[in-house]
Amino acid sequence: MNINVVGTSGAGKSTLARKLSKVLSLPHIEMDALLWLPDWQEKSDAQFLAELENALTASPGWVLDGNFDRTRGVKWRDVEMVVWVDMGFWRTICQAVARAVRRAWTQQELWPGTGNRESFKKTFFSRDSILLWTLKAWPRNRRRYVAAMTDPQYQHIRFVRLCNPGEIESFVQAINRWIE
16 A cells, blocks of 8 residues: 655644554655755755655555655655645644754754754744744645645545544544454
8 A cells, every 4th residue: 555644744744654654564754854965955856756766666555754746746656545634723833833842852853864953943033944834834735635636637546634633543543443
């Protein structure tokens, strides 16, 4: 099974992707880990897409975590299910703030080998703030995924939209029952 978990930063897509990966015994592929270089530099699109292609073809099934609209041609070519974690605006913002504070406080390296860490300065006082990104991306993602769900070119994909923690838990339990 090939699954892409999508949603605005802070909505809970990585948490859900890790759970699905574990339940289904499939590799978890985090797109951010493929994109970011040290010092918050991004790989070129050519390199990023090549690494994504390699990651997706390395296993007969996977759980992919991430949006990056420019990658749809690669990631949705063989995807069977797109799980959209569509939490409400305030819940998403609150979760994004809590995560950013926790990461800045602990200085957790976000992707091994990059040295990239969140800081209070970058999170709260920068134009490159993940929180500012979340504020801008939330409405854009909503429009984008609503449109994708009805787009004939994606009719081969089963879309699942999860809007609250209860729906997420029920979905994970249903997947668990399905594989038993």
